[in-house]
Amino acid sequence: MQNLIKTVTFSVVLALVSGCSYVGVYKRDLAQGNLINQDMVSQLETGMTKEQVRYVMGSPLLKGPFNEDRWDYVFYLDEAYDDVEEKRVTLTFQNGRLADIDRHGNIEDDVDLTPQSGPGPAVEGSGPGEGAAAMGPSYGPEE
Template sequence: MQKLTRIVTLSVALLMISGCSYFGVYKRDLPQGNLVTEAMVEQLQPGMSRQQVVDLMGSPLLEAPFDASQWDYVYRLDEAYGGVEQRRVTLTFQGERLAGIEREGNISGDIQLPDDQGAGPSVEGSGPATQPTTPDGGVTTPQGGETSADSL
């Protein structure tokens, strides 16, 4: 009986030492780059200025280093337990005006973005901010040498 107990105990100990790889490793989706949607690309019109494009699409992920006439917006989603989805929109400018739009990947498909409300502790200071108020309801801002209510 003692021999059986030792064998069971040793087996359980070896299983515990083997680590979490027996149960699997936690993975999460890894989004990278500029999120490019079909609605954004449809609003692009040849002749738009660079600033109008930045206002609509955001700053480009890649600008050609030797030729500033090409901007690339790349979005890559590496799904934890699935494949990789990549979208790319290349914008070509002539001078300060948009001249060409090239699409790669399935831009029309919807992407479910991961929410950050998952497991784990919340980051300190990420909750709703409260501002000190005056008796008449106005918001006060700390002046030099004063501390705000949040830092107390």
Template sequence: MQNLIRTAVLVLAASLIAGCSYFGVYKRDLVQGNLITQDMVSQLHTGMSRAQVVQVMGTPLMEAPFSSDQWDYVFYLDKAYGGTVEKRVTLTFANDQVVDIQKSGDMDSDVELDQDSGPGPAVEGAGEGAAVPQVGPTGL
């Protein structure tokens, strides 16, 4: 009887372990850094002030640690069931104006980010074309 129980437990454990590898693991897209679009990059030019750059690109992801004359905007997307997308824009300043713009990565392709698949439950009834429920005091 004990051998039958041991065999059943062993078969059950083996089937559970094999089942995990059979179905695969759920993956999500991993997005890191500043979103960089072709439209944003096309608006950059030498002679822009820091405030103008912030209006176009937002705050930089990184500033050079020993000098505030270099701003780096980095975007990295690791697609769950695909490749990766990497973009980088490095701006160099002199007298608070852009003097050099260096780009790397595929700036021509824009990345579509799915906002509805974020963590947590979706808003009920907020599908495409649905009105977002209003929160707050109602008229009396």
């Protein structure tokens, strides 16, 4: 009977300890969409052609499925331990020329996408052998 009580107690304690332990979960910033900054948007002017807009802003993330004269540039940054930042620029064309520029979000602030140091997986090229990958594979001592 005592062995049964010890076994049940040990099992319950083990289940509680393993289920309640918190080691931590690594989270990282998740950036999606078109990178939008103030320099790019300030170069836009009404009357520009679609090719000129594509040269300044890049290809749009979204084109209107029923209206090819609407281009949406969307940037979404889910910061790991902070808020979500969203920027959106909607461009409307008439007769192949830029007619309207609609901005949403804080486009004036630049987004810092540099990797942060700390716990988690190492960033490629930041480890002890960072130059080794650039040199190519090594097959043994050179003759």
